[in-house]
Structures are given as C-alpha cells and as structure tokens.
Amino acid sequence: MNISSRFPTPARPQADTRPHAAIIGAGVGGLATGALLGAKGYRVTILDPLDQPGGRAYAHRQDGFTFDAGPTIITAPWLFENLWRDCGGKLEDDVDLRPNTPFYQVRFDDGTIFDYSGDQVAMEAQIAEIEPRDVMGYRSFLDESRRIYEVAFEQLAHKPFHSLLFTAKTLARLVKLGGYRSVYSVVSSHFRSDKLRTLFSFHPLLIGGNPFSATSFYCLIAHLEGKYGVHHAVGGTNALVRGIASLVTRNGGQIRLGQTVTEIETEGRRASGVRLASGERISADIVISNADPATTYGKLLKTYPRRRWTDVKIDRGDYSMSLFVWYFGTNRRYDEVKHHTMIFGPRYKGLLDDIFRERRLAEDFSLYLHRPTASDPSLAPEGGDAFYVLSPVPNLAGNTDWAVEAERYRRRIEKRLEETMLPGLSRHIVSSLIATPLDFRDRLLSWQGAAFALEPKLLQSAWFRPHNKSEELDNLYLCGAGTHPGAGLPGVVSSARIVADLVPAPATFVTGVEGATRGQAS
Template identity: 30%
Template sequence: MKHIAIIGAGLGGLSAAVTLAARGYDVTVIEKNEHVGGKLMPIITDGHRFDFGPNTITMPDVFRSVIRNSGANPDDYFELIKLESHTVNHFSDGSTFTFDSDREKMEAEVRRLTGNKADKNQLASYLDEAEKLFEIANNRFFTRMDSKIDTGLWADMMKVHPLKSLHALHKKYFKDPRIIQALDRYATYIGSSPYVTPGTFALISHLELNDGVYFAKGGNWTIAKGFAKRASELGVEFRLGHEVTKIEVTNGKAHAVVIDHEEVMSCDAVLLNGELLTQYPRLVDAMDRPSFPAPTRDTIEPSVSAFVIMVGLNKRLNLAHHNVYFSDDYEAEFRALFEEERYADEPTIYISNSAHTDPSMGEAGDNLFILVNAPAHMTDIDAETYEHLIRRRLRTFGVDWEDSDVLFHRRVTPLDLTRDFYAYYGALYGTSANSKKGAFFRPSARSEDVSNIWFAGGSTHPGGGSPMVTLSGQFAARSMLEDIPLTI
C-alpha cells in the first residue's frame, strides 16, 4: 500500500486525505498546530464560539462532494444553512444596502437605496453577467489541474474582462457610488484591490447574490472537523502538534519527511498543504527546486493581511450575521494598503456576528469577529491604538459597547498570522490578484522539480477562499491517483 504524507491539515489537505484514503491509500496528516482546519480554526470560550477563518461560505456542493464521493452522507458530518438577507452594508451618510440572494428583494433594495430605476434595471444585467463569468471560470479554470494556457483557454480568458478592473466593470453597470463600493469589496475576498484586480472576479457576486451565502451550524470550522472525522473513519492518521521540518529529496524524488527535526517518516509521495510561498523553500533544499526560488515582495506581491479583534459580549447589539462599515474614500484605503504599505487611517470594518444565525455561537451574547484589511509586511503597529481607532469609527455608525460588557477579547495581527501559519508576509491569501499573473497563473498542483510532491492551498491553482482551497486538494488527490499505483 502506498503511503502519502500530507503536510498541513487545512481544507486542502483534509479534502485530499479523505479522497486518497477512500481509494485505499495509507495517509498520514502532520499538522504543527493542535487543531485541524488551518486558518479555519475555532476559538471557543465560556459563552462564545468564533470562526477565525472564512466567515462566509459559498459553493456548498464543493464541500459536500468531498464526503459524498467518499461513500458517506455529508449531512452526517456538517450542516450548511443558507442565509437569505446575509450582509448589511453601512455608509457614513446613514444609508444601508442589504445583500440578498433573492433577485426581487435585491431589486427592491436597490430601488429603495437609489430612489430611481436606472440602477435597479441594471442589477439583473449585472448579475447575469456575473453568472456567465462564473460559468466560464467553473468550466475552464476551476476544473483544471493548472492554469497553463491553451488556445481554447486563451479565447475564454478574453471573455472574462481580464483587462478591465473590477471597479471599472461595476461603474459600467451602476451609477450610485454606494452600490459600486459594496460590490468592489469582493476584491478583498481574494486579498486584492478592486481598482487593479481584473473584472473577472465579479463572479464572486454570482456566488453570493445568485447562489447564496451559507453558514455551517455550530461554526464554519465544523466543515474541517467533518472532513477530519471522515478521514479518520477511512484510516487516516493525524499527527497534530507535530511539525514537518524537512522533505528529504534524492534524484528529484521525495522519499521521506522529517518531523520535529528528528523523526524520519518514509513516504511514497508528499502533499504540501501549507503556505507554498514560504513552506516549499523552507522544506526543500534550493538545489532540489531550481524552478522555484524563494519569493520576495519584489517578485511576488502578497495579498492583504488582516487585523482582527474578537469580542464576546454579555448582550445583543441587533447586528446582522455579516455587517460592513465602509470608509468614505475606498481608493485611498487601498492605496495605503498596497502602494504605501501602511494601515489605512479610515479603514472599512467588517463584523461577523454568527450568533445572529446560530445562538449556540454566542450563548452569553454576541460574538463579534471584527476585521479590517491590513498591509502584508513583517512590521506592525501599536495594536491597542489601532483598535481604539476602529472602536471610534464603529461608534460613528452607532455600534458600541462598554468595557463591562466584554466577556472575551483577543487580537490577531499580521505578525500572528506569520508566526502561526507561516503566512507569506502575513498575507491572508498568499499572492494578490493585482496582476494578471497573480490573478490567473498561480502555481499548479504539482512540483516541476520533484516528481512526487504535490501542492494544495490558497497560493496554488485555483486560488484563495475556502471552496478553491478545497478544490486544490481534490486536484492534487486526483493527480496522485493517476500517477501513483496503489500497489507496486
């Protein structure tokens, strides 16, 4: 029986583990942290639960299919709840714009916000366009092992607005700046700027506003927990709290991984489900990966990072599940993040309050997951001072609480992401999509230099976000199934 070593228990590694084990392979997952899920990790306190990782789930069948294809019922492992009116966008003039996956409700909301028919009439055209973008991407990009160009793919790429920015595409359809700003925020889902990233990523609008937004009952981490449970049932061994410190390569082939600098574990293949941009250079000697020199900011631009505050309250603030409080100058905010490499003076603030949907997430009161975009670099700012700035901005929107209302408080900065997850300059999504290369040509699922090392995660094809990361694990697993016979 062939033995596969999977480094990292993120969604990509877990989905690959389930798939490989279901086909009879011997699989060991080594994870340096004590939890599965990678950045999708739970923070559990007395009275509150938080999802640190993705708070928004789309493409639910990507997750369900991992379990279903292994011969089990996904409903036995996690429960995905569809949120109808899912995100309330707030603006400094006091207006709000609520996102809904019901087309008629969205049209009514646009009409209420703008007071005219022009933007309302354009909504249907825009959402139809977003659906077409998704269909092309799904058929030509999300189902491929890599992003290598062929004639047909090149022709399809030219249909998805690769030369027009997301912001420019939104301006084509809408006049109201609030609608444009709310839709522009989708660029941050891939860690990029709407003023630079290709209009292709309007496809995210399709996922949220046509297909819908989901939440896993008990917390989105239950998806990772469900994957791990199914993997264990299939015989996968988990080594949590242990770190792979080297991949042994001889003559272009990996034959072992070194765990905690001392234990040598033989294997027939390796799946690296970690931050590719930092971990591949760390684990494989430079002479064994000539096609992959260690990247720098000058060679590969990192995506945005995050400044996070988790606050468990003893009361309810009447917030929706997803809430966004926009800055007045969005362009200046992204200029600060990417060009000036500093924290924005007036950041847009996102708050997840999953207790609104699932009271078990906040039995004692609201569980506020507060996030603002942060620059990806190795330095940091005075976290307490920046938190005070965020609190002051929230008060201008009427969101406030007393110190005596706080039962739990924790901050996470880019430096924490670098330390805990080896994030590339603290970036959330590895590479930004601010260039055509970063947007469309991420590394494929297989090493060019070492024949039996595969990759999964947000830095590899097809990109960042929990569904894409899960798909990357599937791509790697399918390639392994084709190339590595189960028995000699």
C-alpha cells in the same frame, strides 16, 4: 498529538501496506485532499503545528465563547456535498449548513444601510433608492457575472493549469470575457453610483484581492452567491472542519497535531518524505503541501535547486494584504446586528492604495463584523454575543510595528463600532483576543504575514500561480489558497479535488511494497 483518538479509525492490519501520502498542513485544503486520497486508497498522514485542525479555519474557545478564527462565509455548498459523497458519506449526517438571509448587511459611511441578498426584487428596490438608473445596470451586471461564472468557475476552477497550450487556449476565451479588466472596472461599467460601485466590487477582498487590480473573473462571485446562497455551519465553520477531519480518519488516515514540518526531503527529482522539527523523518510515496507556496518553496525546499520558484521569484511576488482580527464576547445581545455586516469607511480606493500599494496603516478603515450568534446562540453564554471584527491591513512588507500598534488599533476599532453598530460596547466586553499580521506569519507560517498567499491578479492566477502538481519535483503536489484556483472555501476545496485527480492511482506503486517500506517513520 494524534487526532485519530477523537475520530475513531477502522481497524486495519498492523502493517498497512497502502501507498503513503504525507500532507503538510491541516487547513481545509489539506484535510479535503487527505479525505479524497484516503477514499482513493492511500494511507494518509496529515501534519500540522497547531493543536487542532483547521489552519485559518481554526476555532478559539475562550470564556464560554466559540470564535471562528477565519473563514465564515460558506458558498457553493454542493462542493462539500460532493466531497462527502466521494468519501462514502453524506454531508447532512455530519454538518448542518443553513442559509443566511440577507447574505450581508452593508453600512455605508453616511449611515445608509443595504441588505445584500439573492432576492432580485428586493435588491432592485434598494438600488433604485440610491440611483434609479442603476437598476438596469444591476441586471446587466448579473448577466455578465453569470457568463464569467459559466466559464471561469464551472469549466475551469477544477482543472489544473499545467499546460501552456491549454493555458493559451483558455486565456483566449477569458480575454473575450474581459479577464484583463479589474473587478472595479467591470462593475463601474454597469453602475453610475459610487456607493453601488463599492457594493458590487468589494468581494475580492474576501479572498485577498484588491478590487482595483483583481482580475474581473472574480465578478463571478455575484452569480455564485445568487445561485447557491450564503451559508453558515451550525457550531461555526470549524464544525465543518471537524466534519472533514472525520472523513480523513474514517478511511484510516492520521492527523498528527503539534507537528511542524521543517523540510521536504528529496531523492533526485522526487520528494522522499518530510522532516519534523523534532528530527523525526517520515517517508512517503507522494507529498502534498497545504502550506503557503512561498513557504513550501522558500523554506521547506530551501536547499533544493529550484528552477521556477526560486528565492528571487518568491521575493518578487505580490502578496495579499494581511488582516487585523479582534475576537470579542459581550454579556448582552445586539439583536439588531445581522450575521454578516460590512462597514465601509469614508474612503475606498484611497484606503486600498494605502493597504496594497503603500503598505501603510491608515487612520481610517473598512470592517467586516461577524456575529454568528445572530443565527446560532450556542456559540456564546446565555444572554451574550460572540463577535469578530476584521480589518484589512498591509502585510509585513510594510513597516507597521504591530507589537506597538495592536492595542491602539483595537481601541480605534472599538470606538468605531460603538459609534456605528454596537452602542455601549466597551461596557459589555467580557472576552477579548486579537490576531495581527505577526500571527499569520508566526502561527500560520504565511509568507510576509499575508492572509491569502499571492495576490489574485491576472498574472498571478491560473498558469502563473504555483501549480497544483509541482514544477520542481515529480511527486510533490500543492493544495490550498496559494495554488490554483485560489483562496476562499470553494477555491481550496477545488484545489483538493484537482490534486486528488492528479496523483497516480495507488496501484501505480508496486503491490504496495514501496508504500509499506517508505511510508514508515525512520
């Protein structure tokens, strides 16, 4: 399937002689990279096994409901504004981003409700009700979050970590900011209340990190959200995906769906193109992989004599948790439920130990409940609501048999939601779909079924993460959640910009002849 028919491509001469960039994966990272490279002057072909673009940001459409498959929290909207600007457009012409207030509603296990927002006065009033002494801690935490943000995000998120000298200099600065500490450790130094320690440390879970081991650099999220807010896209996050896809095709790029890349072909130290499951070979001047780096190196370059990302190193990596996601639609509305709700269970550290260390499916859980119809009723039939509920679970390095456990686990979550947020839920469900770690492995081709690639720990971040410019091949580049700067929509868009800055200018290829010759399917 070729998506170009849905996004009209400007007419070009039949023989397109521009240098050719083949991109593996039509996730947000791959699409953003393709859009930027097209604007830079490359002929772009994006290949993806699914039937629509998006990857983890796919959309399920069922029974009149639209369910975003994955990311739903949009921060740093200026990153998307800049993407559109650099591709010759305006974000607001294609996508309608709107703020969420509050950012999230949080429900603790004892029933305490907390509205998490960027309103410092309202936040301090709620904090004072839980622990008055922690109001000053909140202020000092925000100050520390700002200091980390100004270095780790503003100065470094868009720069590649390829040089050991640059890395050493940078790490020295980050050590001064306490980057060797965990998010939970930093938060605990500011707050006395266990509830507030949980509230202000859970954010790494949104990008696959364990708050008890994720580097404290991720404390920057508090300042990022406070400064720019939390947004959603009208029509769902996949509306944002469709907008980025249109940027690709406007510059003559192709998005070929239903196409699985099985191998990156090489000539010496260069990637010469890709081979598809159909047997088709597509030559390219540069290759960019938006796939999980472990899949890129461990499967697509399986026979290549790798020097750094060997099978042994891949196997020894610590991968993020996976997710169990239940998408469901109801024939009634739950108007008291916010757009984003975090539902904490009775345990915090113990549950995370079960997920990340023991890789054991626990009997209890904490949940993220997404109700986009709180802001956008068009995503459900009239009078209904669209939901998804997400539970962090162990990746497939554990021994959970999801073929057996999936429905039992879904019923337990349904019961928990009925008891807490959605009374009478079981009587009102009219549409249902689930995704387990098996889907992340088999459908999204994620190593060990991990939802966010490598776990974002200090020694798996920056220089220690798979580089944006491959260490193995001279013209292979990586974008997406598994490379620098990491997971989350801001991270993958930043990775796309890094790659677009790293690739050679199209004029590097002799008068486009190489691109014209090598860029054709053979």
